[in-house]
Amino acid sequence: MATKKQLQAWFALVAVLVLRVSISIVADAQNYYASAVGDPGMQRDGLRVAFEAWNFCNEVGYEAPGIGSPRAADCFDFSGSIQHKVNESDNELGVGKPFIGLSPEEINNTDLYAVKKELYLGSKCEVADTPRGWQFWMIMLKNGNYDTRSGLCPENGKKVPPFNPGRFPCYRKGCMNQPILCHKQTELLGNSTMRGSFNGTYELNSSCQYEYDDTSFFEVVWEKEVNVGSWVFKHKLKTSKKYPWLMLYLRADATQGFSGGYHYDTRGMLKILPESPNFKVRLSLDVKQGGGPKSQFYLVDIGSCWKNNGAPCDGDVLTDVTRYSEMIINPETPAWCSPTGLGNCPPFHITPDNRKIYRNDTANFPYGAYHYYCAPGNAQYLEQPVSTCDPYSNPQAQEIVQLLPHPIWADYGYPTKQGDGWVGDARTWELDVGRLSSRLYFYQDPGTSPPKRVWTSIDVGTEIFVSNNEVAEWTLSDFDVILKQPNS
Ligand SMILES: *[C@@H]1O[C@H](CO)[C@@H](O)[C@H](O)[C@H]1NC(C)=O
Ligand SMILES: *[C@@H]1O[C@H](CO)[C@@H](O)[C@H](O)[C@H]1NC(C)=O
Ligand SMILES: *[C@@H]1O[C@H](CO)[C@@H](O)[C@H](O)[C@H]1NC(C)=O
Ligand SMILES: *[C@@H]1O[C@H](CO)[C@@H](O)[C@H](O)[C@H]1NC(C)=O
Ligand SMILES: *[C@@H]1O[C@H](CO)[C@@H](O)[C@H](O)[C@H]1NC(C)=O
Ligand SMILES: *[C@@H]1O[C@H](CO)[C@@H](O)[C@H](O)[C@H]1NC(C)=O
Numbered sequence: 001m002a003t004k005k006q007l008q009a010w011f012a013l014v015a016v017l018v019l020r021v022s023i024s025i026v027a028d029a030q031n032y033y034a035s036a037v038g039d040p041g042m043q044r045d046g047l048r049v050a051f052e053a054w055n056f057c058n059e060v061g062y063e064a065p066g067i068g069s070p071r072a073a074d075c076f077d078f079s080g081s082i083q084h085k086v087n088e089s090d091n092e093l094g095v096g097k098p099f100i101g102l103s104p105e106e107i108n109n110t111d112l113y114a115v116k117k118e119l120y121l122g123s124k125c126e127v128a129d130t131p132r133g134w135q136f137w138m139i140m141l142k143n144g145n146y147d148t149r150s151g152l153c154p155e156n157g158k159k160v161p162p163f164n165p166g167r168f169p170c171y172r173k174g175c176m177n178q179p180i181l182c183h184k185q186t187e188l189l190g191n192s193t194m195r196g197s198f199n200g201t202y203e204l205n206s207s208c209q210y211e212y213d214d215t216s217f218f219e220v221v222w223e224k225e226v227n228v229g230s231w232v233f234k235h236k237l238k239t240s241k242k243y244p245w246l247m248l249y250l251r252a253d254a255t256q257g258f259s260g261g262y263h264y265d266t267r268g269m270l271k272i273l274p275e276s277p278n279f280k281v282r283l284s285l286d287v288k289q290g291g292g293p294k295s296q297f298y299l300v301d302i303g304s305c306w307k308n309n310g311a312p313c314d315g316d317v318l319t320d321v322t323r324y325s326e327m328i329i330n331p332e333t334p335a336w337c338s339p340t341g342l343g344n345c346p347p348f349h350i351t352p353d354n355r356k357i358y359r360n361d362t363a364n365f366p367y368g369a370y371h372y373y374c375a376p377g378n379a380q381y382l383e384q385p386v387s388t389c390d391p392y393s394n395p396q397a398q399e400i401v402q403l404l405p406h407p408i409w410a411d412y413g414y415p416t417k418q419g420d421g422w423v424g425d426a427r428t429w430e431l432d433v434g435r436l437s438s439r440l441y442f443y444q445d446p447g448t449s450p451p452k453r454v455w456t457s458i459d460v461g462t463e464i465f466v467s468n469n470e471v472a473e474w475t476l477s478d479f480d481v482i483l484k485q486p487n488s
Contacts, residue, residue, distance in 0.1 A: 036272040036279065036481040037252050038127055038134030042231040045078040047186060048125045048136040049222060050267075051198045052118065055176045056146040056168070057153035058262055058395055060110040064178040064204060068094030069110065071117040073136060074186055074196050075125035078226070082188050085124045091183060093117055115264040122267030134255045135267040137233075137479075139220050140459070143202060144168075144245025144466070145175040146392060152176065156377040157317030157396040168392075169466050171242045179218070182208035186222070197221040202243040214469065216243040220250070230284070230477040237291065238471045239464050249301065249461030250476055258305050259457045263315055263395045268457075270481065276453035277438035278484040280413075283460060284477045286426035291472025293332040294465035296371075296402075299421050299429065301326035302437060303457040305396075308379055309448040317396040321376045325401040325440055327409075328371050331418035335404055337370035343385035346373040346401060346441035352411040354439075369406035375399055379443050401440050412436040428478060433458070 035041075039048065053070035055061045063069055072091040076084045093099055095113050099120050106112040122135040146153060146168035151161060170176070179200045186196030199219035200208045211217045217238040224231045237248040253259035253268025281300055290297065303324050305313035313320040337345035337359075345359040349366055357364045374389035375382050376397040382388075389398045405415035412432040415421050421429070437453055444450055458481055462472045 033280075033482045034272075034485055036274050036483050037269045037479070038129055038255075038271050039137070039269065041282070041478050041480045042137075042233075043229065045194070045224065045226055046076055046127075047194075047196075047222065047224070047231060048075045048127065048134075048269075049073065049139065049196075050075075050118070050121060050125070050136040051139045051141070051181065051183075052114075053178050053181070054140065054142040055152070055178070056142075056144060056393055058142075058393075059152070060114045060178060061150075061152055061176050062174075062178065063094050063110055064180055067178065067181050068092040068097075069114045069117045070178045070181065071114050071121060072181060072183055072198065073121040073125055074183065074198075075121075075136060076186060078194075082186060082194065084185060086121060088183070088185070090121065090124065093120075118267055119265065125267075129271055132255060132271055134269055134271040137269050138251040138253050139198060140247070140249045140251055140461075141179065141218055142247040143176065143179070143243060144247065144393075144463075145170045145243065147173060147176050149173070150176060153392040154317065154395065156391040157320070169244050175242065177202060177204060179216075180204060180206065180208055188226070192226045193223060194226065195221065195223045202246075203240065211238070214240055216240040216246060218246070218248055220248075232475050232477045234473075234475045235461065236471070236473045237462060237464060239467060239469060241468045244466045244468050245464065247461065247463040248472075249298070249459040250479070251457050251459035252479065252481060254456040257456065258313055258315070258320075259303070263313075263317055263320065270456070270458070272483060273454045273456060274434060274458070274481050274483060276455070277435040279434035280482045280484075281431045281433045281458060282429065282478060282480045282482060284426070284428040285421060285460065285474065287329075287421070287423050287472075287474045289471050289473040290330055290332075290423055291462050291464045292467050292470035293330075294467045295330050295462050295470060295472050296326075296328045296333060296465065297330045297422075297462040297472070297474075298326040298460060299329045299415065300431065300433060301457075301459050301461075302433060302455045303459070304453065304455045306451040308376060308443060309445045310451040312451065319378070320396045321378065322394050322396060322398040323442055324398065325403070325437055327403045327405070327414055329405060329415055329421045331405075331422055333371055333404060335368045335370060336372045338367050343387050344372050344374075345370055347383045348441055349408075350439040350441070351408070352435075352439070366406055366408045369404055369408050371402040371404050373401050373441070375443050379445075381446055382443070399443055401442070409436065434484070
């Protein structure tokens with residue numbers, strides 16, 4: 001008879017073998033790769049997709065009348081027919097309505113209610129997997145209006161009193177509203193195409209039935225042939241005079257903990273968190289309409305959170321810092337970083353062969369590769385000159401490194417010239433996001449050890465900055481996050 005110890009060792013071995021077999025493994029010449037997402041390449045017939053809408057500081061603020069809390073999901077299993085896991089009464093849950101897991105302090109608080117609703121929808125959508133279960137792709141919509149008189153948004157995580165308007169769009173009190181949301185639950189059409197959608201508008205006197213002039217609109221339609229290829233997510237985003245700054249992304253978020261830009265437990269698709277430099281992102285993108293000169297289309301945006309001393313975030317908004325890096329592919333986006341605008345550049349650039357080039361080295365620094373760098377507003381030891389990031393648009397301080405297509409990114413498979421990946425240049429990309437992000441500058445307090453760069457959100461989509469009546473349209477498919485395994 002086996003001793004207890006032997007049995008434990010045997011179970012451990014079996015567990016390792018099962019893990020090896022169950023994660024999908026693809027081999028190339030030198031390395032083995034495994035997917036970090038629950039639905040590698042969006043190929044699974046049984047889709048898991050959710051919706052979330054955020055106000056200017058990534059909260060809810062006020063629910064839209066009759067819509068419920070701005071969290072919804074469309075999740076189903078497929079075996080010949082669609083078996084939905086979430087019904088419309090779940091999706092319509094809003095403050096005041098109880099559900100399992102909700103505490104009395106949360107039931108009437110719009111911000112806390114949404115957080116718990118996401119966890120609740122996650123529990124209905126979760127797919128068991130190794131090393132852990134996963135829940136859904138997340139469609140994120142954000143309204144950039146900020147009513148500075150509302151006192152709703154903190155400044156670098158600190159509560160601040162209301163202040164005079166001027167710096168941010170807001171046509172009147174109430175401009176930070178959540179949208180009307182319509183949901184078409186996924187159906188199997190007669191010809192083995194499956195299709196569903198979320199759409200809506202921020203104009204609360206309008207409806208989602210038609211697109212009206214001078215009215216904002218957003219829509220994501222997902223479609224797939226049973227047993228064939230990838231889901232195709234067709235996105236559309238339109239700004240209006242009242243809602244001139246909108247964002248629409250499809251995100252692969254962490255399945256637990258803080259995902260990028262958020263300070264609460266979230267649900268998502270990343271069953272394993274990718275760490276620089278050992279991962280790539282693969283996806284197909286077809287931009288049909290750009291969204292105008294101020295549409296900052298992100299191929300891809302990565303987000304994480306760590307403190308300035310390198311410690312992981314713990315929910316303390318005064319010291320947690322959201323970190324983002326994004327490649328902007330709209331060719332109309334200029335490089336604000338320049339020899340005469342050093343404050344918009346990171347202090348240095350690191351080449352693929354690990355040479356450091358300071359931004360004051362005008363002969364060698366690749367100014368055209370950086371749109372804008374901004375430092376965390378709570379950093380104590382910043383090198384001058386510097387721009388600090390907007391202090392209000394996240395629940396805590398943030399740091400952003402924005403890249404532009406440039407020959408120096410060729411080594412990572414990124415766009416190398418203006419127009420790459422843009423309208424008329426649909427492609428499948430395999431971006432070495434891991435290696436590139438391991439060489440980006442992020443602020444660090446002197447004398448502290450740098451954090452592991454572990455990313456909790458990877459997304460694609462556009463942020464249309466203050467401009468009226470612009471339309472962006474694109475399709476995204478084949479999304480995967482591929483991990484390089486240590487030589488196995
Ligand atoms: C929807 O699901 C909830 C929770 O499982 C259940 O209580 C409710 O009866 C369902 N509603 C409908 C219309 O099926
Ligand atoms: C929530 O609000 C409703 C309606 O205003 C009220 O009746 C209820 O007591 C509140 N619940 C809690 C726990 O505060
Ligand atoms: C299936 O039918 C839908 C609705 O009529 C159509 O949009 C779609 O293109 C069809 N798919 C195929 C593969 O023919
Ligand atoms: C909503 O109100 C605006 C005026 O504020 C008006 O121009 C617009 O036509 C209205 N939309 C609908 C669908 O009634
Ligand atoms: C939005 O989706 C609904 C189905 O939920 C559909 O009836 C409506 O036509 C769509 N709106 C637009 C403008 O396409
Ligand atoms: C360039 O910047 C680096 C780092 O800030 C500094 O050490 C160096 O003295 C600067 N060189 C010149 C010529 O200003």
